[in-house]
Amino acid sequence: MTESTAHPDTSSTALPKAWDPGAHEDELYQGWVDAGYFTADPSSDKPPFSIVLPPPNVTGSLHMGHALDHVLMDALCRRRRMQGYEVLWLPGMDHAGIATQSMVERQLTANGENKDDLGRDEFINRVWAWKAESGGTIGTQMRSLGDGVDWSRERFTMDEGLSKAVQTVFKQMYDDGLIYRAERLVNWSPVLKTAISDIEVKYSDVEGELVSFRYGSLDDNEPHIVVATTRLETMLGDTAIAVHPDDDRYRHLVGTELDHPFVDRKIPVIADDYVDPEFGSGAVKITPAHDPNDFALGSRHNLPMPVMLDESAHVAGTGTEFDGLDRYEARAKIREVLAAQGRIVKEVRPYLHSVGHSERSGEPIEPRLSMQWWVNVETLAKSAGDAVRSGETVIHPKSLEPRWFAWVDDMHDWCISRQLWWGHRIPVWYGPDGDMVCVGPDDEPPAGYVQDNDVLDTWFSSGLWPFSTMGWPQVGDELKKFYPTSVLVTGYDILFFWVARMMMFGTYVADALGAQTGNNTPVPFRNVFLHGLVRDEFGSKMSKSKGNGIDPLDWVAQYGADALRFTLARGANPGGDLSVGDDHAQSSRNFATKLFNATKFALMNGAAVGELPAREDLTDTDRWILDRLEQVRLDVDAGFEAYEFSKACEALYHFAWDEFCDWYLELAKVQFARGDEARSAATKVVLGTVLDALLRMLHPVMPFVTEVLWKTLTGGESVVISQWPTSSGVATDTVAADRVEDTQKLITDIRRFRSDQGLKPSQKVAAELIGLDEADLGGQRDYIDSLAKLTPAEDDFSATATIEVRLRATTVTVRIDTSGSIDVEAEKRRLAKDLGVAEKELDTTTKKLGNEQFLSKAPDAVVDKIRGRQQFARDEVVRISAKIEALGSGS
Incomplete structure (x- = not known):
């Protein structure tokens, strides 16, 4: 295992009396940034390693899920940097169209203003002003976490360069026929007055009423059909009643028309296999403009699709007495009028059904037919799926691959337009004669043309993130060196949204990028590591409504950034959720304190970092700890390479606490007490060597405390730029390992017996040990006496108790005199x-x-x-x- 050759300051006074994270972390972090440790050099001849930070919303602050993301990415980057890679971890933020516009609009309202009075240009100026004043919260929080990002390359999705990338891709896809404009059904937010994406719709059960009413004659002997609905107001947009083709009850009515009670419209009865004849009356009302299933059926049958709710979900354009009412007022009024007409057959209260709600504004979303811009995803989604099938991109864990394929193999066209002002405005201009032209970033629109009012879905620009942040469509040193990126780290919950879009865009521009960079890899990242959700200590999902969320910055303030980081990394494995609570953070803080105290002890005892003595000049204990260190290094490397952070952290934790601190330091005390200067000098080097390597391996997840301890131990410039431990190249000494492990077992059993007898931990008792030589432990007696608090038996020794300890080769009998030792x-x-x-x-x-x-x-x-x-x-x-x-x- 490679050792540092720096000359240490072996005085423990170089360390403070106790470890206080808050007194050191900010200064340490700023020192790293000022030294340029995180600034990537694209001209370097080192192998590249690159990660782009999933851009958090500029409006937000980091929650525990973000913290997990950041800790894992930082750990990967710090380790690769120590392994000799040129590392680029590129930070940035998303402009978050809906969230940002909503926030600024609320501020305007509080000041008695509104965006319509300001006008589009002035409103956008206000948003930029807000971003300049308040958009830096996340950057400050990232520094508190210890994120080793390249701040010189920080990006924002509305930056000029990224905006040029957005316009370039839109133009190319438009020219290729992959972007089109069409009237389709969308998720509509009546509060935000815009289409919203599927990821911004959260479903919850709502108690409603299932109302059955009658179309057609009120005379049972005349043509009529009973239908049921939870959204009675949408009957104003009904354009058909559908029944199953094989339903004998309605076969005679198929092809006929029934009068609509309120609208001057005939309602045809049609037959379609979609209808379940066993559910309800076996007949369903069809409102193509306000229901996804009805829209599909209406498209098959060429039904009219009148929109009967305006952008704020008020009834409009029906020519009825209900125009102007909001959807809920209309629901109650229509039920009242239908009841007066005798058309209400029955009401069922309550009726529990799932309703989609806007994540941003909270109100139920409205499926609504709307003219929007769309991406034809068929070929793009296939390419994204093929990239994983071919192994160009590897998903970790592999168990999530079927979910990936289920999504990309059955993806629907993507609505990319939003009725907002803040965002990338759609680069399409309309002429006076109704024609339209898509304008590229270097083009000017024709005179007299007017630009489309809509902006692009935020996911469109963030989908370009891996290459737009490196300067594309211009190709410079960053793209040539660092693209495609090495790994994407994100939660499995947005696998189908952000990750899929990046894969689609990355494979779409792959040929051009390959020709420009000389790298023909058709993917934006080679690996996708998907971690789980952070849950509370009882396994429940954290949420504001439950009040069980934990602010990661609270933990940083209370326990230190290292404790937060180690807690999260210790629980992280591919695809698995992790539960955390204050107990976990306290445990991690205690671990940092344990490392600090162990290092202080090592320095007090002259721990040195230098060339190891020959193996034959080392004790069994020294050889054992060096061999254990080598095995832990292998385990840690395997954990990191497989993104099994939990396994790597567990290996480090138990080695540091259980083997190094609890055993080796205690055994080393005995070696120092022997008075053999040559052996003591060797032990000091072993002590320093093991601690040096341990601190370096812990650095990726606990960067602050390891920096202070490593610099004090070694005198080196910074552990950030130290070398990652490598193989010692020495075969394991199994004989030494057997002796030490037998010694540990014997000491442990004696300690357990002493505890059961109520002996004080510090109280020494006389003992006779029979069978030590046969167990090959003749040279271990001083270790056993010291750690088990025994003294050799005198001539007048008389045992009051006997225990037998079974070891590898034989059983050792321990005869102990406890007389007079217990009150x-x-x-x-x-x-x-x-x-x-x-x-x-x-x-x-x-x-x-x-x-x-x-x-x-x-x-x-x-x-x-x-x-x-x-x-x-x-x-x-x-x-x-x-x-x-x-x-x-x-x-």
Whole structure:
């Protein structure tokens, strides 16, 4: 394993008394930025590694899901930088059309203004002003997290260069017939007065009413049909009644027409396989302009498609008394009038059904026929699917590939226009005679032409992000060096939206990019790592409504950025959700403190970083820890390469805490106490070597504390630019490992016995160890005595207890004299107190697990945790009771 050759400052006084993250993190981060460690050099001859940051909304602040994203990307970039790669982690923000416009409009309203009075140009100026004043929140938060991004290349989706990329792609796709204008059904927000994307629609169950009413004659002997609906107001837009072709009840009515109760329109009865004859009356009303299924059926049958709700969801253009009413007022009024006519057959209350709501404004969305701009995705989606099938892009975990294919293989055309002012305005101009022309970034529109009012969906510009941020359509050093990017890190929940669009655009421009850069890879990124969602400690999804969200910056302030980062990385694996709570952050903070104290101890004892002595000059303990370090390095590398951050962090945590701190440091104390200067000097180098490598491996996930400790240990410039540990090239010493592990087992069993007997941890007792030589542990007696707090047996030794410890080769018998070591009555009182605590815990958990209401509502993970507590309490009651009984019989 490669070691640093820097000369350390071995004085522990170079470290503060205790680790206080808040006192160091900001200064450390600014130092890294000022030193240019994160600035990529496209002229470098190092191999490239590049990531583009999924651009957060300029209006927002980082939530825990963002923090997970950022921590994992930063860890990957820091490790690759240490491995000798030229790393570009490119940051930026999304202009977030709907969210930003809504925010600025709310500010205008608060000031007694509105955008229509300002006009489009002045309103956009106000948005830019807001962005300049308030849009830097996320950048500050990213610095607090320790994001090692290249700030010199920060991008914004409305920047001039990115806007040029948007216009270039739109023009090319328009000329290729992939972008077209058509009247189709969209998700319409009556509050925002724009079409919105599928990802901005959230579905929830709503209690409504299913109203059945009668079309046709009120005379049962005359032609009539009963239909049912939860959206009675849409009957003003009905243009047909559909029945199943094989439904004998209505066969005689197919082809006939029924009068509409309110509109001067005949309603034909048509037959279509879409209708389920077993549901309700077996007949359905068809409103093609306000229902997706009805639109499809209406298209098949060439039905008229009148839009009966305007952009604010008020009835309009029907010529009825309901014009001007909003949809809910119209619903109630129509029901009232139909009831007066005798057409209401029955009402069912309540009727629970799923309704889509606007994520931004909260109101139910309205399916609405609208003239919009669309992308024909058929060939683009196929290319995105083929890229994964061919292995050009690899999805991690592979188990999510079927979801990817299910999406891209059945993708519908994409509505890309939004009725907003803030965004990339559609570069299409209309002439006085109705003709239109698409204008490229270097073209001027013809005189007298007027530009389309709509702007593009935010996903259009963010879909170009991997290459537009590197200067495309201009091709410079960045694109040639860093494109395609190495990996995309994002949550699986937006796999089908952002990732799919980037893949479609990347494969679309691949030929041109390949010719320009000399790289013929037809994808925007070689790997897609999809992590799960961050959930609370009980496994529930974090949300504002539940009040269980955690602000990552609160954790940074309370526990330090390293604790936040390690907590998230330790729980992250491909495709898996992770649950976090304050206990996890506290544990990670304690881990940082443990590293700090261990390093301080090492420095106090002269830990040095330099050339390791020959293996034969090292003790079994030294060889063991070096070999364990090598195995951990292999495990950490394997974890990072497979994006299994949890495995890498677990390996580091347990090695650092359980093996290095809890065992090696204690064993090293014994070696220092022997007084063998040559061996002590060797141990100091081993101690420094292991700690140096450990800090370097921990740096990607815990950059701040490792920077302070590593610089103090080694005297090096910065761990950020240190070399990632590599193979030691030395074969594992299995004999040394066996001796150390047997020693550990023997010490552990003696400690357990001492604890069961109520001996104080520091209290030494005389002991005789039989079988050490046969176990090949003859040279380990001083370790055992020191760590198990034993003294050699004297001539008058008399054992009061005997334990047997089974080791690899033989059983070692330990005879111990505990006479006079225990205050029996005091120990009984202590045990009685412990028994009371255990009995109370057993009673509490038993009652909770006997509560059927709790069992039905609590997540499985929570119930399992309570069961574990119950079993532990039960075992404690048995154990403590046995000890009390033993003390009683011996008194």
